[in-house]
């Protein structure tokens with residue numbers, strides 16, 4: 001998605017440890033007009049699919065998922081991050097290792113909001129090592145819902161997540177795939 005790539009080049013900041021900061025337009029301050037274009041693009045990419053629910057993960061995924069959901073006319077469910085030890089039986093749960101915070105936490109979704117007849121599209125801001133996406137996929141699988149695919153805004157193609165998740169059989173559509181990023185050569189996108 002050209003508009004997104006241009007914005008990443010203009011406002012993305014390369015930090016250490018392979019982290020790309022996009023908090024001026026994506027995951028702190030949010031550019032809603034850009035989000036609307038992102039929503040249209042995901043709708044186009046998944047136009048061949050029946051989807052009745054969008055699943056994301058707090059916190060950064062929520063804003064994007066809500067705008068995307070307007071184009072699909074479906075509700076959004078977000079997985080909550082929790083460190084609670086005693087998780088009761090009314091939730092689906094998975095363990096996720098945070099790429100940006102280097103810690104492991106549980107993600108949970110109430111069994112009320114994921115059911116066997118749901119057709120689910122996962123939306124998230126980044127795909128790096130794939131832990132978040134694999135965790136979300138597990139929640140969908142445990143609920144016996146159908147996982148239609150995953151829409152990712154920025155995939156860091158030089159990390160293993162994309163390959164890992166696609167090889168597990170999940171359809172992943174990323175709007176911008178970064179092949180490399182460093183201070184000398186800047187950000188290089190996959191065509």
Ligand code: 5GP
Nearest residue numbers: 018019020099126127128129130131132161
């Ligand atoms: P993964 O689980 O694929 O390793 O990482 C995905 C999650 O980590 C995303 O939900 C996102 O919040 C965060 N993340 C991963 N890489 C980056 C990055 O380069 N920049 C930012 N801002 N967040 C990232």
